[in-house]
Amino acid sequence: MTKVAEIFETLEYGPAPEAPGPALDWLAAHGRKFGHFIDGDFTRPGKTFASTNPANGEKLADISEAGKADVDKAVKAARAAFSGWSQLSGFERAKYLYAIARQIQKESRLFAVLETLDNGKPIRETRDIDIPLVARHFYHHAGWAQHLGKSFPDHVPYGVCGQIIPWNFPLLMLAWKIAPALAAGNTVVLKPAEFTSLTALLFAEICARIGLPKGVVNIVTGAGETGEAIVTHPDIDKIAFTGSTEVGKIIRRATAGSGKGLSLELGGKSPFVVFEDADLDSAVEGLVDAIWFNQGQVCCAGSRLLVQESIETAFIAKIKQRMKTLRVGDPLDKSIDIGALVAPVQVERVLDLLKAGKAEGGEFYSPDGDMPQKGCYVRPTLVTGISPAHTLASEEIFGPVLVAMSFRTPQEAVELANNTKYGLAASVWTENVNLALDIAPQIKAGVVWINSTNQFDAAVGFGGYRESGFGREGGREGMAAYLKPAWEKKLKAAPDVKRPTPADTSETTGIDRTAKLYIGGKQARPDSGYARSVLSADGKHLGEVGEGNRKDIRNAVEAARAALGWSNATAHNRAQVLYYLGENLDYRKTEFADRIRSMTGTSANAARREVDLSVERLFAFAGWADKFDGAVHNPPARMMAVAMVEPVGVVGIAAPLESALLGAVSLLAPAIAMGNTTVLIPSSAYPLAVTDFYQVLETSDVPSGVVNIVTGDAKSLATTLAEHDGVDGIWFAGSLADSTEIERLSAGNVKQSWTTRGLAFDWADPALEGEYLLSKATQIKNVWVPYGA
Numbered sequence: 001m002t003k004v005a006e007i008f009e010t011l012e013y014g015p016a017p018e019a020p021g022p023a024l025d026w027l028a029a030h031g032r033k034f035g036h037f038i039d040g041d042f043t044r045p046g047k048t049f050a051s052t053n054p055a056n057g058e059k060l061a062d063i064s065e066a067g068k069a070d071v072d073k074a075v076k077a078a079r080a081a082f083s084g085w086s087q088l089s090g091f092e093r094a095k096y097l098y099a100i101a102r103q104i105q106k107e108s109r110l111f112a113v114l115e116t117l118d119n120g121k122p123i124r125e126t127r128d129i130d131i132p133l134v135a136r137h138f139y140h141h142a143g144w145a146q147h148l149g150k151s152f153p154d155h156v157p158y159g160v161c162g163q164i165i166p167w168n169f170p171l172l173m174l175a176w177k178i179a180p181a182l183a184a185g186n187t188v189v190l191k192p193a194e195f196t197s198l199t200a201l202l203f204a205e206i207c208a209r210i211g212l213p214k215g216v217v218n219i220v221t222g223a224g225e226t227g228e229a230i231v232t233h234p235d236i237d238k239i240a241f242t243g244s245t246e247v248g249k250i251i252r253r254a255t256a257g258s259g260k261g262l263s264l265e266l267g268g269k270s271p272f273v274v275f276e277d278a279d280l281d282s283a284v285e286g287l288v289d290a291i292w293f294n295q296g297q298v299c300c301a302g303s304r305l306l307v308q309e310s311i312e313t314a315f316i317a318k319i320k321q322r323m324k325t326l327r328v329g330d331p332l333d334k335s336i337d338i339g340a341l342v343a344p345v346q347v348e349r350v351l352d353l354l355k356a357g358k359a360e361g362g363e364f365y366s367p368d369g370d371m372p373q374k375g376c377y378v379r380p381t382l383v384t385g386i387s388p389a390h391t392l393a394s395e396e397i398f399g400p401v402l403v404a405m406s407f408r409t410p411q412e413a414v415e416l417a418n419n420t421k422y423g424l425a426a427s428v429w430t431e432n433v434n435l436a437l438d439i440a441p442q443i444k445a446g447v448v449w450i451n452s453t454n455q456f457d458a459a460v461g462f463g464g465y466r467e468s469g470f471g472r473e474g475g476r477e478g479m480a481a482y483l484k485p486a487w488e489k490k491l492k493a494a495p496d497v498k499r500p501t502p503a504d505t506s507e508t509t510g511i512d513r514t515a516k517l518y519i520g521g522k523q524a525r526p527d528s529g530y531a532r533s534v535l536s537a538d539g540k541h542l543g544e545v546g547e548g549n550r551k552d553i554r555n556a557v558e559a560a561r562a563a564l565g566w567s568n569a570t571a572h573n574r575a576q577v578l579y580y581l582g583e584n585l586d587y588r589k590t591e592f593a594d595r596i597r598s599m600t601g602t603s604a605n606a607a608r609r610e611v612d613l614s615v616e617r618l619f620a621f622a623g624w625a626d627k628f629d630g631a632v633h634n635p636p637a638r639m640m641a642v643a644m645v646e647p648v649g650v651v652g653i654a655a656p657l658e659s660a661l662l663g664a665v666s667l668l669a670p671a672i673a674m675g676n677t678t679v680l681i682p683s684s685a686y687p688l689a690v691t692d693f694y695q696v697l698e699t700s701d702v703p704s705g706v707v708n709i710v711t712g713d714a715k716s717l718a719t720t721l722a723e724h725d726g727v728d729g730i731w732f733a734g735s736l737a738d739s740t741e742i743e744r745l746s747a748g749n750v751k752q753s754w755t756t757r758g759l760a761f762d763w764a765d766p767a768l769e770g771e772y773l774l775s776k777a778t779q780i781k782n783v784w785v786p787y788g789a
């Protein structure tokens, strides 16, 4: 007989299998065949595909594949349910969300086992992490439902939301999508990933059981084509997607110009940064959670280890030692660390990447040890001796593969951390609080965990920078993503007005008299050497502006990127600059009003009012600069999550044709107030209102490169901005057709985009003076910091 002392000596595991019985019984009760959940009922199964257990390849059930007609039926049900659901009091909606949370807790074991069977992730994770977080999400959002009126006054739900989720956290992603949507008063059509539909179907059953009004939640199952049918359905008001960056871009293009709200939570290649003074044993445990949690199939997985050179050898040795103790095997066994990947195709994807990586060099380490004979298993792997250009260091692997690189200085660590197209998350490990809090703001990522990793909570926003997507889930920002200002929903199409925009440009000999471009704080001649004339309302020649082209835009973007240090100016400093701009514009208001009048033929009063409002707007955003700030969230863990408001980066702005000064100022002011740098394209018809602004900029202490102005054909210049990878956000005021094109092109690097889509925005409306544009000028970074005993 083994003595207890001997067990302690060897720390041998004994298997502790969870019985699959109740989950298999639930499947059997449904004849192992499922239809969709539409209008409160399951439909009869149609064309089906198999859902299998990746741990052993056995079929679990047949799932229906929704075609366009099924999606349409679901959307109709959601639409019919919308008015009743959105008009319920917040308290009534809260009770439903609360009832869902309670049911999830009651059935938590069934959910956990079913999730493990369907997905292959260890039962320890589904039982202790996924399902409890799902319940927490519904509880948290029950609260929002009730407090909406006070927290988001004058906001309304979008309507019908189409939601498409991945397979790595099937029920948790469902909760992240459905809870805020319902709290806000939307109804939903959700599609789970084709590999993992079962817990969504059990969830549907719970919705019916608690008496959720029919049509509020509809679940349609299927693969990419079903997703496409949701994305392109004309009666869906908002799309929320989590999945690959590749599909995220497809969805951005497909929804361009549709006016559908859009949030994208995409891939990542998140850095895990270990400094020499870190608690190395804790960091090793953190790393296990960062990259081997859920077999590495985590969008925010800490898949790139960056370790300080002085401790590299020791730390790598510790990791290898720890890797030897990771147990790979049956996910229903409670003593398993690494379960099965979701499907054979995912195993293939990971192994193909490893093969490609091996061809590029590097050292590969995997512990020996028993592996199951069949099923979708991949050994934990560590790759060292590679450079940042290596495929495995840059591509999202989405498997149990860690790549390690070293750095010498904190600055080098930041550069390596940011050397990626993604920006989802980062972990920073050091015992030096100053160092941690110096590094966190420099990393371009939506979430930064200090001395911790993979922390999630309903009260804390989650989402990415750059090609990791836009929009947040969780927290106040996550709620905001399911609401719209009531006034915006009521906007009508603007009347089609023709303005005297001269189409032909003529080579000019008098180019020195022409208003030049404004790039990097200096007036610059347009690359083309051409100018365009500006006409008065009655068609007379008033002056000329430079005819900017692609090259000028590229120069302007370069200048704007070089000026990004503006975001480090204090908010007080930015406010002062904006006040100064307002003051200097006010000095010259008569001159500006005359200019507006001569170009547009408007009345003296109207022209003066436009200038006055422009001054007022500069003051308004100066006032906001140091007030539109973040929050400290209070998640259940002994941590605080500090929601920092950060700028988007370089924002391209195409100002509206009409209200040439007020429109340009209304967009420019919030962008620079929040620390962005800008490339502004003035109204094609009335550009002089903005070129006259150069002197105001020059006399107002605006640092070089913070505002760059390129005149010319607004549409073609904006197109270049939308395509440019050095531009992080694009705002375009113009027709529906042009807005559609700009949104489509913005998909290239997943820019945050905002367009007016030909709608009649009233630039004088005070609604454009606050949070509406400030929130578009910013993105939230949540920094998790251990706090309290």
Ligand code: NAI
Pocket: 164, 165, 166, 167, 168, 191, 192, 193, 194, 222, 223, 224, 225, 226, 227, 228, 231, 242, 243, 244, 245, 247, 248, 250, 251, 265, 266, 267, 268, 298, 299, 349, 396, 397, 398
């Ligand atoms: P995917 O992005 O294709 O699938 C995610 C969801 O989108 C699924 O529900 C799928 O049916 C749906 N979908 C696919 N094509 C669509 C389309 N054209 N229109 C609308 N919906 C569509 O991800 P996939 O192929 O399952 O995994 C591939 C890779 O993507 C992974 O290896 C991983 O690198 C990454 N990925 C990242 C995730 C994340 O959370 N960031 C989640 C899942 C995958």
